[in-house]
Amino acid sequence: MKSAVETLSPTRVKLAVEVPLEELKPNIDEAYKTIATQVQVPGFRKGKVPQQLIDQRVGRGYVIEQAINDGLNGFYQSAVQETGIRPLSRPEVEITEVPDPAKKEGRLAFTVELDVRPEIELAEYKGLEVTVAPVEASDDDVEKAMDELRGRFGTLSVVDRPAQDGDFLTIDLSASVDGEEVDSAQDLSYQIGSGTMLDGMDEAVTGLSADEDAVFETKLAGGEYAGVDAEVKIQVKAVKERELPEVDDEFAQLASEFDTAEELRADLAKQASESKLLDQGVEARDLVLDKLVEMVGVPVPESVIEDQLEQHFNGENASGGEDHDTEEHRAEIRSNTERAFQNEVILDLVAEKEEVGVSQSELIDYIVSTAGQYGMEPNQFAQMLDQSGQVQMIVGEVRRRKALAKVLEYATVTDTDGAVIDLSDFVRGEGDEDGSGVTDDVEQDIDATDVGQGVDDADVEADDSDDADGAAPTEQTEEAAGEPGALQEAAGQPAPTEQTEEAAGEAVSTGEPGKTNKTSE
Structure with missing residues (x-):
């Protein structure tokens, strides 16, 4: 088999493939x-009909067509491996020549056009210089953290007065569209000012007392009527005020692992400083990536953008609403897709040059920390990744994160006051477990079953830690009673799917020269 590549653009190529009759013969025999087994000939059992009789019944041309259809994808995949291209889109195949059925000679020839990952030259990424804003934890930051902790252990008391900002309300809601009730919910808990339900709700309930109601116009946030204008009636059943505990040694022992309020305050100050350092690290990371993209310049195939636009606006997880599919929103998705693709290509090259690998424990840590973003248990998330064939996609994501951490490790980061920022702790958190930046490359050896078992073990450790001293304090105040369909914004997000480099797909052909078709979805 011969294959050649013609570059049509930096992101699109045309493969020309020739398969001699000798290499097509195994496919013809199988056809x-x-x-x-499909034809019936008197005197012969199914599967035992001689080739000569098959030629008489259906024609040798039909046999060759079946052989081509069955073998075309294999020849295409071999050409991809031989030429080293990295497909990004589904192939468009045109068969230009088939063997002559009458003469039993000739060859199969076809061309394939497809988008590919561009070949780029990586710029020097060591020693990049970026400047970030100076940050320092203040007393206000510590007090804010203390108030948030006190809020978790606050108590709610019913008050006989009009509701005001910060109060907790017990409410009933009903929504009507064109005079017809479309949804309702009872005994919901809502804190004024939290903004967790409907636009205009805070203004509607402020000033109401128990047993009073109000009606306001808004767009529904979830369910079948998401984005639809509705009239919402809200009935206040109770107004509650949150009382915060005093900051003393007793509170410190209740809310933390510390014995005194002084120790608790010192720990909150430490956490505030670490949070500020994290902010600087994130800013530096983004600036470094901006510089890399600017230095390298990665062309983005239009098919990658179109696929993402189609999935976002027309896919099964697409959200509705008249304000969803707008020119501004499409421009935003296009820009985000272009940037994500450029980041991926550049960081993959860095990972290759730095010989960055991913250990199984790193993969498990990532799955455990990411599962909650999709509203799933870690083991459930791992099983979903395995069943959808996305484990290697996650491996690639972890590998790219480590590659970016290496680039940041090489960078010189200063603040606008000229002080050099030490981001070693941040880099270690973004990179590997020991901070070395390189682990054994076990990507191809990672077994999804082992990952699932590792996630189970991690769950056990996490469950055990919840019972230990110093565990995160739990919410003591009244929480929302559930999601009443269209009256509250839907929570969560869809599971991740690969948006850029896809499998090459099957090059299914008509078996006739001159006909072009894309592969089936």
Whole structure:
């Protein structure tokens, strides 16, 4: 088999493939065997019909067509491996020549056009210089953290007065569209000012007392009527005020692992400083990536953008609403897709040059930390990744994160006051477990079953830690009673799917020269 690549653009190529009759013969023989089980010839059992009789019954041309259809994808995949291209889109195949059925000679020839990952030259990424804003934890930051902790252990008391900002309300809601009730919910808990339900709700309930109601116009946030204008009636059943505990040694022992309020305050100050350092690290990381993209310049195939636009606006997880599919929103998705693709290409090259690998424990840590973003248990998330064939996609994501951490490790980061920022702790958190930046490359050896078992073990450790001293304090105040369909914004997000580099797909052909078709979805 011969294959050649013609570059049509930095992101699109045309493959020309020639398969001699000798290499097509195994597929022809297999086609004869298949057809022999499908035709009935008196005197012969199914599967035992001679090739000559099959030629008489259905024609050798039909046999060759079946052989081409069955073998085309294999020849295409071989050409992809031989040429080293990295497909990004589904192939468009045109068969230009088939063997002559009458003469039993000739060859199969076809061309394939497809988008590919561009070949780029990686710029020097060591020693990049970026400047970030100076940050320092203040007393206000510590007090804010303390108030948030006190809020978790606050108590709610019913008050006989009009509701005001920060109060907790017990409410009933009903929504009507064109005079017809479309949804309702009872005994919901809502804190004024939290903004967790409907636009205009805070203004509607402020000033209401128990047993009073109000009606306001808004767009529904979830369910079948998401984005639809509705009239919402809200009935206040109770107004509650949150009382915060005093900051003393007793509170410190209740809310933390510390014995005194002084120790608790010192720990909150430490956490505030670490949070500020994290902010600087994130800013530096983004600036470094901006510089890399600017230095390298990665062309983005239009098919990658179109696929993402189609999935976002027309896919099964697409959200509705008249304000969803707008020119501004499409421009935003296009820009985000272009940037994500450029980041991926560049960081993959860095990972290759730095010989960055991913250990199984790193993969498990990532799955455990990411599962909650999709509203799933870690083991459930791992099983979903395995069943959808996305484990290697996650491996690639972890590998790219480590590659970016290496680039940041090489960078010089200063703040606008000229002080050099030490981001070693941040880099270690973004990179590997020991901070070395390189682990054994076990990507191809990672087994999804082992990952699932590792996630189970991680769950056990996490469950055990919840019972230990110093565990995160739990919410003591009244929480929302559930999601009443259209009256509250839907929570969560869809599971991740690969948006850029896809499998090459099957090059299914009509078996006739001159006909072009894309592969089936």
